[in-house]
Structures are given as C-alpha cells and as structure tokens.
Amino acid sequence: MERTALRRRLNWQVATVIKLVEETPRIRTITLDLPDRHRHTAGQHVDVRLTAEDGYQAQHSYSIASAPEDDHLVLTVERLERGEVSPHLIDELRAADKLELRGPVGGYFAWHDSLGGPLLLVADGSGIVPFRSMLRHHLAAMSTVPIRLLYAARSFDDVIYRDELLRIAAHDGVDISITLTQEQPRGWRGHRRRVDQALLEEVGWSPDERPLVYVCGPTGFVETTASALVALGHDPSLIRTERFGGP
Amino acid sequence: MTDRLDGNAIAGTLYAVFGKEMTTATGVCASCGTSSRLAELAVYLPGAGTVARCRHCDNILMVLVEIRGITCVDVTGFSVLDHDEPHSTSRND
Numbered sequence: 001m002e003r004t005a006l007r008r009r010l011n012w013q014v015a016t017v018i019k020l021v022e023e024t025p026r027i028r029t030i031t032l033d034l035p036d037r038h039r040h041t042a043g044q045h046v047d048v049r050l051t052a053e054d055g056y057q058a059q060h061s062y063s064i065a066s067a068p069e070d071d072h073l074v075l076t077v078e079r080l081e082r083g084e085v086s087p088h089l090i091d092e093l094r095a096a097d098k099l100e101l102r103g104p105v106g107g108y109f110a111w112h113d114s115l116g117g118p119l120l121l122v123a124d125g126s127g128i129v130p131f132r133s134m135l136r137h138h139l140a141a142m143s144t145v146p147i148r149l150l151y152a153a154r155s156f157d158d159v160i161y162r163d164e165l166l167r168i169a170a171h172d173g174v175d176i177s178i179t180l181t182q183e184q185p186r187g188w189r190g191h192r193r194r195v196d197q198a199l200l201e202e203v204g205w206s207p208d209e210r211p212l213v214y215v216c217g218p219t220g221f222v223e224t225t226a227s228a229l230v231a232l233g234h235d236p237s238l239i240r241t242e243r244f245g246g247p
Numbered sequence: 248m249t250d251r252l253d254g255n256a257i258a259g260t261l262y263a264v265f266g267k268e269m270t271t272a273t274g275v276c277a278s279c280g281t282s283s284r285l286a287e288l289a290v291y292l293p294g295a296g297t298v299a300r301c302r303h304c305d306n307i308l309m310v311l312v313e314i315r316g317i318t319c320v321d322v323t324g325f326s327v328l329d330h331d332e333p334h335s336t337s338r339n340d
C-alpha cells in the first residue's frame with residue numbers, strides 16, 4: 001500500500017531507546033530509534049503507551065524535542081506525580097528498552113518556516129520542549145523568520161537545554177528571554193517574576209507586527225498568558241495554545 | 248480532580264478514529280454556537296474515556312470511550328464539525 005504524505009494510517013510502533021540524558025532530577029531527554037519514522041513538523045507530539053503485565057494500558061502525549069531534520073526522534077519527559085507513564089520513563093527506562101509509540105500527531109500546534117512570522121514563543125517549565133523543536137528547525141532551515149522566546153522556569157536549575165539555548169540565542173534574529181519565577185542565583189540580571197501582561201509587552205512583539213504566537217506549559221499558565229496577550233491587542237486567531245495539564 | 252487539557256492531548260485518538268488530522272478541524276457548539284478548533288476544546292481524561300467540553304458554555308461536545316479495542320465516539324454536542332484538510336496548518340484564518 002503506497003504511503004502518501006497527506007493521509008496515512010497512524011499505527012502504534014515499537015521504538016528502541018538509544019540514549020537517555022537527565023536534564024533535571026525530574027526531567028529526562030530520550031533519544032529513540034523508530035522502525036517507521038515519519039517526518040514530523042516542529043511542535044507536534046507522539047503518544048507513548050505502556051502495557052502492564054495484567055494488560056492494563058496507560059498512554060500519554062509527549063512533545064517532540066527534535067527538529068524534523070534531526071537524525072533521531074527525541075522526546076523530553078517530565079515526571080508527573082500522579083502520572084501513569086512518566087514515572088516509568090523517568091525512573092525505570094534504560095537504553096535498549098522498547099517503547100510503544102504513535103505519531104507524529106498534532107497539526108494545530110505546529111510551525112514550519114514557510115508559515116512565516118515573526119514568531120513569539122512563550123513557555124513555562126516543560127512547555128519549552130516543542131519550542132526546542134521549532135528553534136532547531138528554524139536553524140536547520142536557515143530561516144529568516146525573527147523569533148522571540150520567553151521561557152519561565154522556577155529557578156536556574158530548572159532551565160533545561162541551557163547550553164543549547166545560549167548557542168541559539170547567539171544567532172541574529174533569535175531573542176531569548178528567561179524569567180526565573182521563584183529563585184534567582186546571585187547576580188542574576190534577567191527577569192524574576194511570573195509571566196504577566198507587562199513582561200509580555202516588554203519582551204514580545206507588538207500586536208501591530210501580527211506575530212504567530214505559541215504558548216505552551218501548565219493549563220493555568222497557558223490560559224493566563226493567552227488572556228494577557230489578547231488584552232495587549234494580539235489577534236486571538238494568531239495565538240495557538242498547548243496545555244500540559246496541572247495548575 | 249481530573250486535569251483540564253485541550254484537544255492537542257487527544258490528537259492521536261482523533262486521528263485514529265477519524266482517519267485524518269483533527270486538531271485543526273472546527274466544531275460549532277450545538278448549545279451556544281461558539282466555534283472553535285478541536286485543539287482548543289477543554290478536554291478531560293477521567294480514565295474511563297475522554298470528554299471534550301465547550302470552552303464557552305461547558306456543554307459536552309464529544310465523548311470518546313474505548314471498549315475492547317473499539318473506540319465509540321459521540322459527537323452530538325456539535326451542530327457542525329468541519330474537517331480541515333490535513334495539509335492546512337496555514338494561518339489564513
């Protein structure tokens with residue numbers, strides 16, 4: 001059966017873990033090898049399914065951290081206290097283990113260079129994951145779309161992809177602002193409060209620029225941020241949101 | 248308490264059921280007439296299935312339940328459900 005680019009069966013497949021990197025004690029980056037890898041669009045995610053010995057299945061979505069152009073599919077997973085999947089991925093998963101996976105999926109929260117910009121990306125915590133994919137794609141595609149990223153984390157230790165973000169921020173046309181909301185290291189000269197309307201106005205694009213906006217993180221954060229952006233005058237139809245649950 | 252997510256969380260299930268990308272599809276609430284992308288619905292995963300509610304009036308728009316490998320879908324909360332072509336992630340809204 002011919003595999004078309006537009007419509008294809010979305011089947012579960014078994015991926016093999018190649019590499020595991022601890023980003024923080026609760027966040028891990030997992031590099032996978034897939035037998036049947038479909039090129040994704042930055043921002044998309046995959047579903048991961050675990051089956052217990054008694055047949056009980058649990059499933060959860062994880063944003064793809066790698067760019068479509070990267071050699072392997074990479075996920076970054078945060079351990080959720082009441083999670084049914086993430087504790088296994090963080091605590092037990094080892095290299096060479098197998099994982100059942102379906103995707104990529106999600107045409108709404110996705111960006112590719114030809115969609116243009118400018119781009120405003122707003123993330124809290126592990127909401128940064130899909131934006132790593134977008135930033136890596138931006139680089140690989142040698143995109144000239146200007147990007148502003150506002151990334152909120154509780155403390156400096158909670159900022160993941162630190163070195164990579166520093167390298168990416170060195171590029172013309174990419175501005176990265178980090179705000180540490182609970183704890184700041186001595187000498188910290190970056191922002192130090194929760195994302196609010198004033199901060200969005202300070203570091204984001206003017207609504208007149210009609211940026212494409214993506215907001216990702218816990219549900220409360222996403223909704224507060226989206227409301228603040230609309231209050232600033234951004235067109236709601238240009239704002240795309242992805243909620244990770246939680247507060 | 249069940250987490251409130253959005254339609255992105257069920258993109259895979261929707262694709263499996265409808266056979267195409269559905270997060271960009273538009274649904275109109277039969278109760279209040281609000282139109283939104285499926286990605287923007289309030290989605291709850293209480294364990295026994297999936298419930299999607301209208302963000303404006305809380306009306307239940309869609310229920311998905313999996314029974315012995317078969318997913319049963321009730322979309323009667325929508326008055327209209329427009330399937331976007333999967334290729335249009337464009338912003339010409």
